[in-house]
Amino acid sequence: MxxxxxxxxxxxxxxxxxxxxxxxVVLANAALFTVAWLGGTLGAAVTGHGFHPxxxxxxxxxxxxxxxxxxxxxGASPYAVYAGMLVVALLLVVPAVLAGRRLLDVxxxxxxxxxxxxxxxxxxxxxxxxxxxxxxxxxxxxxxxPDDTGNLLGDLSPNGPELRSSFEDVExxxxxxxxxxxxxxxxxxxxxxxxxxxxxxxxxDVYAVTRAERERVGTVWTFDPQGIAHxxxxxxxxxxxxxxxxxxxxxxxxxxxxxxxDDTAKKDFWISAAQNTLTALFLAAARGRVPVAELLGWLAxxxxxxxxxxxxxxxxxxxxxxxxxxxxGAVETRDGxxxxxxxxxxxxxxxxxxxxxxxxxxxxxxxxxxxxxxxDTLFLLxxxxxxxxxxxxxxxxxxxxxxxxxxxxxxxxxxxxxMTAVLDEAANVCRISDLPDLYSHLGSRGINVVTLLQSYRxxxxxxxxxxxxxxxxxxxxxxxxxxxDDADFVEKVSKLVGQHDVSTVSVSRSRDGSSRSTSYxxxxxxxxxxxxxxxxGTALLLATGIRPAVITLRPWYKEPDAARISAxxxxxxxxxxxxxxxxxxxxxxxxxxxxxxxxG
Numbered sequence: 001m002x003x004x005x006x007x008x009x010x011x012x013x014x015x016x017x018x019x020x021x022x023x024x025v026v027l028a029n030a031a032l033f034t035v036a037w038l039g040g041t042l043g044a045a046v047t048g049h050g051f052h053p054x055x056x057x058x059x060x061x062x063x064x065x066x067x068x069x070x071x072x073x074x075g076a077s078p079y080a081v082y083a084g085m086l087v088v089a090l091l092l093v094v095p096a097v098l099a100g101r102r103l104l105d106v107x108x109x110x111x112x113x114x115x116x117x118x119x120x121x122x123x124x125x126x127x128x129x130x131x132x133x134x135x136x137x138x139x140x141x142x143x144x145x146p147d148d149t150g151n152l153l154g155d156l157s158p159n160g161p162e163l164r165s166s167f168e169d170v171e172x173x174x175x176x177x178x179x180x181x182x183x184x185x186x187x188x189x190x191x192x193x194x195x196x197x198x199x200x201x202x203x204x205d206v207y208a209v210t211r212a213e214r215e216r217v218g219t220v221w222t223f224d225p226q227g228i229a230h231x232x233x234x235x236x237x238x239x240x241x242x243x244x245x246x247x248x249x250x251x252x253x254x255x256x257x258x259x260x261x262d263d264t265a266k267k268d269f270w271i272s273a274a275q276n277t278l279t280a281l282f283l284a285a286a287r288g289r290v291p292v293a294e295l296l297g298w299l300a301x302x303x304x305x306x307x308x309x310x311x312x313x314x315x316x317x318x319x320x321x322x323x324x325x326x327x328x329g330a331v332e333t334r335d336g337x338x339x340x341x342x343x344x345x346x347x348x349x350x351x352x353x354x355x356x357x358x359x360x361x362x363x364x365x366x367x368x369x370x371x372x373x374x375x376d377t378l379f380l381l382x383x384x385x386x387x388x389x390x391x392x393x394x395x396x397x398x399x400x401x402x403x404x405x406x407x408x409x410x411x412x413x414x415x416x417x418x419m420t421a422v423l424d425e426a427a428n429v430c431r432i433s434d435l436p437d438l439y440s441h442l443g444s445r446g447i448n449v450v451t452l453l454q455s456y457r458x459x460x461x462x463x464x465x466x467x468x469x470x471x472x473x474x475x476x477x478x479x480x481x482x483x484x485d486d487a488d489f490v491e492k493v494s495k496l497v498g499q500h501d502v503s504t505v506s507v508s509r510s511r512d513g514s515s516r517s518t519s520y521x522x523x524x525x526x527x528x529x530x531x532x533x534x535x536x537g538t539a540l541l542l543a544t545g546i547r548p549a550v551i552t553l554r555p556w557y558k559e560p561d562a563a564r565i566s567a568x569x570x571x572x573x574x575x576x577x578x579x580x581x582x583x584x585x586x587x588x589x590x591x592x593x594x595x596x597x598x599x600g
Contacts, residue, residue, distance in 0.1 A: 033061050035092060036085050040069070043084020044076035112498055112525035114541075114549035119156060122163040122543065124149070130166045134446070135416050147192045151420075151448060153477070154184070154551035157538060163551060165477045165543070167418040170443040171450045172475035173539075176483025180537050181452050182206055184553030185479070186422050189450060190214065190377070191556060191565070195417035197377040198400050200393055200430040202384050204229040204576055206422075209556065211379070212568035218375035221366050223396060225353040225389045228381035230579035237366045239357035239392065242399055243286035246279070246319070251398060253278035256344040256391035258431040258462075273326070274340035280323040281307050281341075287314035292358055296348060302327050302338050347389045357392060368396075368403035372419055384428030394430050397423070401438070404447045414446035424452045427462045436467045439474035451475075456489040478542040479551075482534045490528040493540070497526045497548045 037056060045051040054060045054072040063071050069078045120126045124146065131149040132138050138148065146152070150164035151171075165171065175181045182205055190197055190210040197214065199206060207222070207229050214220055224231040242248035257275045284307035285295045298304050308327070311320035326337060348354050359365075371378060380397055382389040401421060408415045421442075423430050432438070435451070442449050451471070453459045459468040472478070484490055508515045526548075531540060534550070541549045556562060 029061075033064065035089050036064055039085030039088035040064075040073055040076075040081040041084070042088065043080040043082070044073040046084065047077055047080040049073065049076045112547075114156075114547035116156065116161060118547045119163060119543075119549060121546065122150075122153070122165065123161055124164070127164045127166060134167050134414060135418075137416050147194060152188055152192060152554060153479070153541065154539065154553045157550040157552045163541070163549075165448075167446055167448060168414075168443050169476045169543075170439050170448065170474065171477040171479065172471060173450060173452050173479040173481070174454070174456055174484060175452070175479070175481030175539070176454060176485070178536070179482040180539075180553050180555065181424065181481070183555040183557065184537065185450065186424050186452065187556040188554060188559075189420055189422050193420040194375075195415060196372050196374055196404075196419045198380070198397060198419070198421040199378070199424065200380040200382075200397055200422070200426065201424045202228065202382060202429050203425075204381065206424065207379050207381065208572040208576060209565060209569045210377075211572055213565060214377040218377060221371070221376060221378045222381070223356060223366070223379065223393070224381045225350075225356040225392065226381070226383050227352075227580075227583065228383065229379075229576050230583055232579075233356060234363060235366050236355070236360045236363050237357055237396055237399075238359065239292060239395060240282060240286040242402075243282040246283060246316075249282040249286065250275070250279045252282055252395050253344075254433050255394035255398060255431070258394065258433045259347075259388070259391035260344050270336055270340040273337040274344055277323065277326055277337055277341045278344065280311065280319050283316065283319060284308075284310040284314070284323075287311070287316075292348060292354060296345070299338060299342050299345070302334055344391065347391060353389050353392065366396075368400040369407065371400060372404040372407045372415065375417070380430070382429040384425065388429065390429045390431060394432050397421075397430050398432050401432075401442060401447060401449075405442070405445050408445035408447070414444075416446060418446040418448055421447060421449045422452070423449065426451045427453055427458045431462055433463070436463055436470035436474060439471060440476075443476065455484060455486055457486050476544045479539040480531065480534070480542070481539040481553075482536045484532055484534075487528065490531050493531055493542075494524045494526055494528045496542065497524065497531075497540070499524055 037053065037060070041051060041053040052073070060072060069076070069081050073081055116123065121130065127150040128144055131144065135148075138144060141148075146162070146164070150166050151169070153163045153165055155162055173181065173185055182203075186199070186201070186206045187209050190199055190206065191213055196218075199210075201207065211220055211222075221235055222229065222231045223235065223237065224233075239252070243252055253275045256278060257271055261271055281295055281298055284290070284298075285292070288307075288310035290306075290310070295307075298307050308320050308324050311317075311323065326334060328334075348357070366378070378396075378400060380393045382393045384390065404415060404419045404421075423435075426432075426435070439449065456468065456472075459471060462468075463471060480493060484493075506517055508517070526540070534540065537553050537555065539551055539553060541551045543549075557566065
């Protein structure tokens with residue numbers, strides 16, 4: 001009869017299981033008997049009856065089970081014998097348990113994922129050494145605090161150690177809503193920052209938790225033109241300050257265009273022409289020291305020659321001629337360009353928003369070049385969607401980042417202490433069109449940028465596929481959290497994590513006997529379904545030059561100082577609620593009026 005191959009689902013599997021179960025029972029009893037045999041002998045020896053081990057036989061085993069201690073160790077106290085057994089059991093079981101736990105930890109981390117030795121550059125010792133190289137101010141400090149060495153990422157799952165990124169790393173985090181972006185990333189970064197902080201958001205939660213704590217180390221600037229946290233206006237920013245150059249004016253125009261253009265990588269004729277027109281108008285207003293309100297008047301009346309004359313007076317005849325050509329073009333074309341430009345800056349028609357970017361002699365002016373040199377905090381809050389101040393927010397964020405680059409160059413190449421920029425909801429409220437190109441450069445200047453997105457596709461809609469690929473490639477640290485539902489993206493990530501060998505044993509039986517063979521196949525270390533099903537509070541860590549790892553985030557409310565910060569957050573939330581209620585019941589004149597200090 002031909003040989004019959006039985007798979008793991010056939011009858012021979014039951015026979016094999018019985019055989020292995022029988023062997024396991026025999027080995028377990030032998031191990032227990034060995035512990036009792038050795039422990040009883042040592043217990044009897046310690047109490048003065050000499051080291052006389054009983055025979056290691058089946059009869060001795062049966063005597064031990066029946067409790068006949070006197071036959072095995074004549075004259076010895078049963079208490080001493082049992083105590084010796086217990087001591088030996090503890091000495092052998094404890095190491096076995098520790099070894100078992102270590103084995104379970106390794107299995108829990110997953111075959112093929114990074115282990116502690118692979119993550120040495122991110123562990124406390126490795127990151128501290130790197131911090132001393134990047135920060136000259138730490139040269140004479142013997143004992144460094146953890147937050148002086150790097151940015152907390154989380155703990156290697158399941159039992160550590162703590163992992164941190166260096167101060168030259170730039171980070172991209174992709175997580176679904178309610179997956180821990182705010183509690184596990186944004187809030188801890190702001191609380192632990194050693195230098196200046198920049199945060200963008202469309203919610204008041206991070207602001208409420210961190211404002212009081214950041215106020216202990218520096219000035220808190222809150223730019224809240226749309227009342228996200230209902231903070232009274234106590235500052236203003238000169239939106240035209242950097243528009244004295246063509247580059248600065250074009251960048252600001254680009255931010256406004258990006259706020260209404262779904263894909264900044266694709267610009268049609270009207271969008272491009274509107275950006276050129278806004279560039280010329282911003283440049284004319286900045287050179288002529290004209291307020292933004294008057295600039296809006298130029299947009300409303302294309303026939304107004306004032307910006308053309310200001311450009312000529314500033315020695316920019318080419319720009320003046322270009323603007324004049326647009327004004328003198330076909331009426332339909334001119335009106336289409338100007339209407340598109342008006343839509344881009346429509347948020348400035350709101351007097352509440354306009355007031356935040358217009359000079360105010362009664363309030364302090366926010367100056368990005370000073371902010372980046374200290375430990376102050378800038379909160380940029382804006383709604384997303386229609387009517388948002390996203391263009392203004394992106395302009396101020398970009399101005400602050402570029403001020404950090406200039407300051408770093410003057411300090412020898414890097415900011416020390418480093419600056420922290422958390423761009424939460426970057427695709428909605430902070431669309432810096434060339435962010436992918438700036439990313440790696442910012443990291444080399446000591447500006448730690450963290451961009452938080454809900455998905456890879458969300459970023460692709462803003463920066464285009466090529467731009468998002470560039471952002472992904474420039475980020476030296478990537479955290480992928482729970483709820484990633486983009487099948488194509490998750491499949492790509494699974495391939496990046498890699499594969500490992502899986503062995504399969506097959507048994508073949510015939511009349512001549514049986515044979516066992518082992519074959520190998522490759523499986524994904526983390527299949528797409530496991531990446532999608534990452535538990536909340538965990539993330540897949542992809543660091544440059546290091547094998548992937550799964551980490552556990554460290555939410556702020558589980559840290560030692562959480563009680564104090566929670567109390568401050570409750571007070572801040574109550575204040576926000578009170579301000580919102582007061583604004584809702586106020587008359588329009590009361591709600592919009594500006595509070596000024598009393599004379600004298």
